[in-house]
Amino acid sequence: MTRSFSGETVLAGIDLRVDRGETWGLVGPAASGKSVMLKTLCGLLPPDAGAVVVDGEDIAAATEERLMLVRARFGMLFQNNALFDFMTVGDNVAFPLVRRGGVEPKEIRARVSARLRAVGLAGTEDKFPSELSGGMRKRVGIARAVIARPDIVIYDEPTAGLDPVTTQKVYDLLARERDATGATVVVVSSDLDALLRFVPRVGMIYQGKLRYDGPAKKARDADDPVVRQFVRGDIEGPL
Amino acid sequence: MTEALRKLGERALALVEEAGGIALLALKVIGALVPPRLLRVGAAGLRLVAPSREVRNPPRVPPLSGRELLRNLDKMGVSSLPIVALTAFFTGGIMVIQSGIFVKRFGAQGLLGWGSGYAVFREVGPILIGLMFSGRVGSNNAAELGTMTVTEQIDGLRALAIEPVRYLIVPRVLAMVISMFCLLIVGDLVAVGGGMLFGKLLLGVEFSSFYYSLRDNLRPWDFLVGVIKASVFGLAISLTSCHFGTAVKGGAVGVGRAVNDAVVAAALAILISDYLLTLVLR
Numbered sequence: 070m071t072r073s074f075s076g077e078t079v080l081a082g083i084d085l086r087v088d089r090g091e092t093w094g095l096v097g098p099a100a101s102g103k104s105v106m107l108k109t110l111c112g113l114l115p116p117d118a119g120a121v122v123v124d125g126e127d128i129a130a131a132t133e134e135r136l137m138l139v140r141a142r143f144g145m146l147f148q149n150n151a152l153f154d155f156m157t158v159g160d161n162v163a164f165p166l167v168r169r170g171g172v173e174p175k176e177i178r179a180r181v182s183a184r185l186r187a188v189g190l191a192g193t194e195d196k197f198p199s200e201l202s203g204g205m206r207k208r209v210g211i212a213r214a215v216i217a218r219p220d221i222v223i224y225d226e227p228t229a230g231l232d233p234v235t236t237q238k239v240y241d242l243l244a245r246e247r248d249a250t251g252a253t254v255v256v257v258s259s260d261l262d263a264l265l266r267f268v269p270r271v272g273m274i275y276q277g278k279l280r281y282d283g284p285a286k287k288a289r290d291a292d293d294p295v296v297r298q299f300v301r302g303d304i305e306g307p308l
Numbered sequence: 309m310t311e312a313l314r315k316l317g318e319r320a321l322a323l324v325e326e327a328g329g330i331a332l333l334a335l336k337v338i339g340a341l342v343p344p345r346l347l348r349v350g351a352a353g354l355r356l357v358a359p360s361r362e363v364r365n366p367p368r369v370p371p372l373s374g375r376e377l378l379r380n381l382d383k384m385g386v387s388s389l390p391i392v393a394l395t396a397f398f399t400g401g402i403m404v405i406q407s408g409i410f411v412k413r414f415g416a417q418g419l420l421g422w423g424s425g426y427a428v429f430r431e432v433g434p435i436l437i438g439l440m441f442s443g444r445v446g447s448n449n450a451a452e453l454g455t456m457t458v459t460e461q462i463d464g465l466r467a468l469a470i471e472p473v474r475y476l477i478v479p480r481v482l483a484m485v486i487s488m489f490c491l492l493i494v495g496d497l498v499a500v501g502g503g504m505l506f507g508k509l510l511l512g513v514e515f516s517s518f519y520y521s522l523r524d525n526l527r528p529w530d531f532l533v534g535v536i537k538a539s540v541f542g543l544a545i546s547l548t549s550c551h552f553g554t555a556v557k558g559g560a561v562g563v564g565r566a567v568n569d570a571v572v573a574a575a576l577a578i579l580i581s582d583y584l585l586t587l588v589l590r
Contacts, residue, residue, distance in 0.1 A: 113463055133471075141469035151464030153456075155379075165468050168475070 070119030070129070071277075072102075072109060079105050080116070081277030089220075092247060092254040094268035094285065096261060098299065098308065101274050103257045104148055107223050110255065111143045112136045123221070141169065144219035144252075148226045150210035152198040158185070158209050159194030165217040184212040188242055204235045211239070215246050222246070224256045228263060236260055240267050261300060273299060275308075326573070330551045333473070337481050337547075340372075340474040376479035384445045384480075385487030389494065395440050396433065396495035400502030403427050408511050417513045421521030424503040429496055429526065429534045435582060437495045438541035441488060442574040446549040449480060450570035453553025454563035462554065472554070481546040488542030492535055533589045537582060544577035 072080040079102040087093045097103050108114040110121060112128040120127045128139050144165075152161050162181045166172045172180075185191055188208040198206055207227060214222055227243060228236040240263050247254050258264040265271060265285045273281040273288070273296050281288060281296040288300045298306030403424035411420050453476070456462050465472045500522065507513040552570040556562045 108463070111467060113466055137469045137471065140467060143467060145464075145467040147460045147464055147467075149459050151460040151467075153461055153464070154459075155452075168468065168470050 070109060070116035070121060072105060072114065072116050074105075078277050080109065080274075082119075083274070083277075083279050085272065085279060085282065087253060087255060089253055090251050091270065092256070092268050094264045094271040095255065095257045095274060096259070096264065096271060096299070097274035099259075102277060103274060104225055106274065107145075107225050107255065107257055111145060111221075111223055112140055141217075142220045144214035144217065144222045146207075146210045146214045146222075146224045146227055148229065150198075150206045152206055152209055152213070154198050156197075157194060158190070158196050158198065158201070161198065161209060162194075162212045162216055164213065169217065180216060181212075184216050185209075187245075188212045189238070204231050204239075207231065207239065208242070211242060211246075215250070215252075218250055219252060221253045221255070224254070224258075226258055227256065228258060228260050236263050243267065261302070265300075275299070326551070326569075329555060330547050330573075333477070333551045333554075334547055336473045337478055340471070340478045373475055373479055376475065377482055380479050380483035381486060384449075384483050385490060388441060388444055388487065388491060391444060392437055392440060392491045392495050393498045395436055396428075396498040397502035399432055399436055399495075400424060400428060400499035400504075401506035403432065403499075404503050404506040404510065411511055411513070417511070417517055418521050419525070420507050420511065420513050421503070421518040421523075422525035424507075425500060425522045425526050426530060428499045428503070429530045430537075431534075431582075431586070433496055433499055434492060434534045434537040434541060435578065437492055437538065438488065438545065438578045439575060441484075441491065441542070442545045442549075442571060442578065445484065445487070446545040446574045447567050447571050449484075449546070449549040450553040450567045451563055453550060454556040454566040457554055457556045458559055458563060477550045477554070480550055481543065484546035485539050485542040488538045488545070489535060492538035496531065496534065533585075536589060537585050540581050540585060541578050544581055545574045548573040548577055 070080055070083050071078065083106065095103055095106065105114060109116050112121065112123075112131070116129050119129065121129045123139055123142070126135075126139065128136060131139065152158075153164070156164070159178075159181050160167075162184055163177050166177045166180065181194065182191070185193060188211055190205060190208055190212070193201070193205070193209075198209065201209065207229075211224070211227065214224070224243065228239050231239065243254070243256070244267065246252070256264060256268060265288065268285050270283065271281070271285040271288050272279050275295055280293050281291050283291070288296060291297050291300070295307050297303075298308050404420065407420055407423045410423075411417055453462075456476075462472050462476075465475060504515050504518045507518050508515060549570040552566040552573065556566045558565075
């Protein structure tokens with residue numbers, strides 16, 4: 070797929086396959102198109118050319134009505150969490166279940182409490198997002214992304230701005246969720262060490278191209294000097 | 309000269325683009341207001357002529373959020389009541405002061421209620437309350453939606469398979485139209501009260517004289533014209549503020565620009581639609 074903004078190419082012919090139940094990580098320098106790629110994957114941004122196929126259906130060519138149905142299978146954590154600031158934490162987490170319907174209010178309340186307990190935020194249902202710290206908001210975002218048990222979960226920078234301990238807690242949480250649901254997971258993160266421990270397979274995007282897509286453990290020794298320098302964090306190199 | 313023409317052309321194009329965006333939003337709002345039951349009937353009919361997958365299995369359309377509507381009615385309508393009442397009270401007073409010159413000159417105390425009521429009901433009331441509502445509610449709405457846009461909350465809704473127009477915009481449009489409708493009625497009553505009080509204090513016109521002048525000379529239509537105008541102004545304010553709020557680009561600077569554009573566009577829309585409605589609703 071390709072995607073440009075105001076004449077500037079952000080995704081220049083990305084070719085990628087993520088299998089059902091797989092966990093795939095994406096890394097790359099700032100403003101390299103990671104978030105654009107995630108939004109394209111879940112149909113929030115249409116590609117200029119190419120296809121985005123989810124379970125055999127090309128969502129790039131789908132109508133908005135079909136896209137709604139496909140998106141209902143996704144859970145997404147945004148870089149800025151995208152919590153609705155006019156709602157309480159409880160309402161935010163419950164939101165996907167409430168709007169999709171079919172679940173009793175009592176059941177929704179129980180599931181919200183369980184999700185919040187799982188992310189270490191028991192008893193925060195009545196608080197507003199503005200009353201929480203950055204790490205807590207991030208965990209609320211994770212709870213909201215997974216409460217409807219989506220088939221595919223996308224995490225955009227799940228640990229941005231968090232301290233190392235909280236970062237590890239968040240990744241433990243993501244691992245527990247993944248193991249419990251068997252969902253397909255795509256993660257973008259700038260925290261390379263934690264990400265490489267979490268994902269078995271990782272890709273690196275640079276100048277609109279996927280420069281690496283392979284085992285996370287071998288990324289440090291990749292043939293491509295750009296990938297090697299980025300993953301190792303070397304100052305000297307082509308970057 | 310060429311540069312000036314080029315800039316003029318650019319501004320004209322930008323204006324047409326914004327007007328098109330507002331018109332498109334209006335169409336989306338109308339589309340979202342079509343009851344789901346009607347959609348199902350339509351889909352059943354279409355099944356016979358266009359058996360595509362979307363038509364065979366129409367997506368479930370969630371109902372409009374009553375909770376959002378109530379929240380916005382409270383935030384936009386109920387909270388605006390004090391400032392609208394204050395505006396209306398002094399508007400009634402201003403009308404009396406303006407009429408006072410002629411009332412004194414011609415000894416026309418018996419026409420004071422009619423004169424000030426006619427001006428307030430048909431023209432000054434809807435316009436002043438509309439501009440006040442735009443400044444208070446329209447700007448707030450544009451800022452809120454703009455912030456939601458730049459902090460990815462709108463994308464967050466779409467990612468949760470929720471149509472932002474149906475969930476966020478329609479309740480706001482309905483709330484602003486209903487609020488303007490109700491505020492105008494309250495505002496008219498308060499303005500008449502203000503007119504009576506100032507008439508008595510400044511010109512010595514009795515309450516009863518003011519009241520009978522109003523009752524005997526004004527038609528219900530004069531009052532209705534104002535109510536219709538206020539509802540149209542509410543629609544104009546809601547569409548402009550929602551359009552500029554959701555079309556924000558950039559961060560805080562973009563939100564500031566959107567608020568500015570929304571208020572200016574709403575004021576223009578109020579004055580232009582007032583001119584057209586005055587021509588039609590004589």
